[in-house]
């Protein structure tokens with residue numbers, strides 16, 4: 079009887095913060111060069127290296143990115159064990175679990191050369207060497223260091239026959255060089271581009287980009303918990319108001335998520351980013367750059383435009399701080415939703431009539447400016463006038479300046 083061929087499974091782990099096309103190119107390269115049946119993408123809950131900062135995006139969404147990427151190529155599969163485990167995971171624990179789940183498989187761990195060079199510091203590194211083969215990718219400029227890297231390691235540790243593996247009929251473990259195109263895409267560079275509102279189209283799969291752009295991930299490095307909650311609540315309120323006032327709930331929610339994506343960024347940085355994008359900033363905005371975070375978020379939406387409907391989202395987000403005359407329905411929805419939890423306890427308490435609700439927001443914003451003795455933006459006064467705020471209220475605050 080012919081022995082059944084053992085499956086060959088590649089493992090590509092990482093925080094995938096975010097997943098990008100370089101990961102997929104690497105995985106495909108491993109599949110093709112080493113006749114793998116599949117590559118398992120294994121998102122980590124957190125890096126076991128303490129020196130690394132925690133991922134910016136939660137495990138749940140990084141897992142979703144990986145799933146979206148794998149959905150387009152049957153050769154990839156997703157293993158969510160590390161995310162389920164929650165705590166930082168060690169590769170050896172993952173391998174032990176995967177071996178239990180797949181007793182008929184040989185595993186090929188895809189690692190970077192720098193990670194591989196530090197294998198001695200990995201938990202149970204010796205056991206790992208016995209259990210898996212390593213596919214080590216070369217990095218730009220590392221060819222000449224080979225003697226100290228893969229080659230040296232292979233001679234030292236992996237050259238001899240592994241008796242146990244042979245007894246079990248497994249393929250002998252080894253260290254192989256994974257040659258391929260040198261890919262200059264990195265998650266940190268993508269995060270940096272997104273932070274400055276540049277396009278990353280083509281760097282990440284479209285499904286991943288739409289997830290990133292729906293929630294406005296990677297806008298600021300650290301977002302205060304309260305702000306994140308506010309964005310979540312505004313998204314929910316905007317979706318509810320969209321249903322009430324006849325607009326797309328999905329677009330309204332997206333506007334809610336994105337409107338304050340740059341709110342935690344230092345206002346001076348917001349100002350300089352906008353100006354570096356060639357946008358004109360007026361005098362009132364320059365003196366109160368806090369007003370500008372909506373314009374920056376709109377600029378981000380345009381940079382990574384997902385489709386024609388995005389123009390409406392950008393429009394809603396752009397002037398949510400001041401409002402203006404000629405607001406679209408979506409704009410008014412965001413304008414009102416932003417005040418739910420402040421001027422109204424919840425969406426149910428918002429007046430049924432859209433005009434009444436919008437007018438109330440303008441009045442409230444004028445009252446706040448008056449209390450704090452701040453100058454109103456002309457857009458705010460134009461909008462207030464159009465939505466029927468009493469002239470004495472408008473001219474009262476305008477006269478102060």
Ligand SMILES: [Fe+2]
Pocket residue numbers: 337338341371372398399
């Ligand atoms: Fe805002």
Ligand SMILES: [Fe+2]
Pocket residue numbers: 308312337338416
């Ligand atoms: Fe807000």
